[in-house]
Amino acid sequence: MISDTKKTQAQAITEEIRALILNGTFHPGEPLRQEALSEQLGVSRTPLRHALQSLAEDGLVEMIGFKGARIPLIDQAMTRDLFEMRLLLEPLALRSAFGHHTKLDFAKAEMALDAAEGEQKPSRLSELNWEFHHALYAPSNRPTLLNTIQQLNKASALAEVIATSIVARPEKSAAEHRGLLQACRNGNEDDAVAALSEHLRLAHHDMQNGTK
Amino acid sequence: MISDTKKTQAQAITEEIRALILNGTFHPGEPLRQEALSEQLGVSRTPLRHALQSLAEDGLVEMIGFKGARIPLIDQAMTRDLFEMRLLLEPLALRSAFGHHTKLDFAKAEMALDAAEGEQKPSRLSELNWEFHHALYAPSNRPTLLNTIQQLNKASALAEVIATSIVARPEKSAAEHRGLLQACRNGNEDDAVAALSEHLRLAHHDMQNGTK
DNA sequence: AAAATCAGTATTGGATACAATTATGATATC
DNA sequence: GATATCATAATTGTATCCAATACTGATTTT
Structure with a gap:
């Protein structure tokens, strides 16, 4: 192996979730429950939370205080x-x-x-x-x-x-x-x-x- | 109390760390150890990692795969x-x-x-x-x-x-x-x-x- | 009847323990 | 003597458990 850049789980599932969102699995305004998503992707909630935060940076999800994440409404x-x-x-x-x-x-x-x-x-x-x-x-x-x-x-x-x-x-x-x-x-x-x-x-x- | 927006610990220490960085407590290239920072701020590593990720969005720190975070070198x-x-x-x-x-x-x-x-x-x-x-x-x-x-x-x-x-x-x-x-x-x-x-x-x- | 209150439940945020990866340093090898 | 190799330690990433907050629906109060 020439270049073996280890990818963290959080980064990996970030891309998976991005694909899910862009492919229309979730709709605008729909909430993303951490437990459901994490077990669907086969990881714990810890890396999932990091992934959601990453996606929030790019505007693909909205994260609100203790209220959770959801697909933003685009206007x-x-x-x-x-x-x-x-x-x-x-x-x-x-x-x-x-x-x-x-x-x-x-x-x-x-x-x-x-x-x-x-x-x-x-x-x-x-x-x-x-x-x-x-x-x-x-x-x-x-x-x-x-x-x-x-x-x-x-x-x-x-x-x-x-x-x-x-x-x-x-x-x-x-x-x-x-x-x-x-x-x-x-x-x-x-x-x-x-x-x-x-x-x-x-x-x-x-x-x-x-x-x- | 009129507006009681609960602030998460991660958000709070994000601002603290931002101040530490901007006030010159850390220097460019210097690594930020999670355990040291977390105990210095009196929180666990979990919210600290979220804070570091937030700061990374704004370019105040660099996070590299398993290698940790550090103050970026500005050119x-x-x-x-x-x-x-x-x-x-x-x-x-x-x-x-x-x-x-x-x-x-x-x-x-x-x-x-x-x-x-x-x-x-x-x-x-x-x-x-x-x-x-x-x-x-x-x-x-x-x-x-x-x-x-x-x-x-x-x-x-x-x-x-x-x-x-x-x-x-x-x-x-x-x-x-x-x-x-x-x-x-x-x-x-x-x-x-x-x-x-x-x-x-x-x-x-x-x-x-x-x-x- | 409408609004406020107060359980109980569901969900998120945080602390701790554990696993995976990287850095370090001594020893072996050429 | 320089380089490679391996064991050890230091550090980060992840899983799990607990605490804090928000939501729900029935009950009470006006």
Whole structure:
């Protein structure tokens, strides 16, 4: 074994619960009981609580005092804020990455797009969506900026799933992604940023219409 | 008692530890041992771990798999990202709040400035600093946006303390704050945004010079 | 009848004991 | 002498038990 990074149980079930949420097992407003969830996942309540706290950071659950955790109710104001912030921060990341992209970066981005082609599972689609964007932003070498952007993306994911837009407009999203990637490969920075901005605007717009 | 919101122990000691960190009890790179900290604060390790996780969200500590928590090493790249993001997001919040400010909002902001006048404790100065900015942004009624901005402010706080700029330039910062507040009271949006942006730029600049 | 009160129950937060992982240092090996 | 290996200790993560809080529904009170 080359790299054996031990993963803690809490981290592992965090991803499991994230998938459960994004795949629609739980609905907005629904409470998450610790005992039920922990025995369902086969762990004790201790790591579960850590997992819930992690998910709360990303806005996928809400934790209230002694009252427990629940899936948050997403409203238009929240999604508007999320996309407006992404619209400010992601172009900065893309611009910072420009000139540092390697063939490998583009290949990673393309792999994510290919993998998303036939995918149905919302949780997996969200992962691949981030993989694509991350591949284009990572060469900026600005981990703090990327970290915030990733948080916003994770929070957006729940909103997108609820609006069912992530599964309802896969071909549109794919086309936008391909166009963005092509602009990056061409080395046309302004075109790429324009494509990215338009992509975010369209995603937000289609969410509000609620293709559900 | 009008409002009796029960606070969990974890939340309480989160603030205590935050103060310890910002007041320089721990230094960058220094590890935080769970048993030592928990007995020092008079609680068990269970709520302490929750507190550490909360602080990790705000970037005040780093938690690494089975290896423990430590105060992160702040570098120039990180502070640059933090301030560049704030420079994009905070003007948006201020503009959104414009036209919704009440006398009470301005009073709150002024109280924070007055309280900061003779204050020495870095942790308290950070709190008051945020109270001031929050008072001016809150009328925007955009909790999601404000939440992200607050996170960035908390992360900046550690960087500022380490650079000692938060205690080294109190009079400069105070003057900038007063100017910003006056522009808001005058209802001059562009002036206010300009003052805010300049304030952030100066804070960042003085940090890099390292008045330490 | 509506509202307040007060059991009892359900659920979360915290303390303690235990298991898993990592760090340390001495010994062996080349 | 440097490096590898193994046992030991130090530290973190997890399970379980207990305490504190919130919820529920019936009863009382106005």
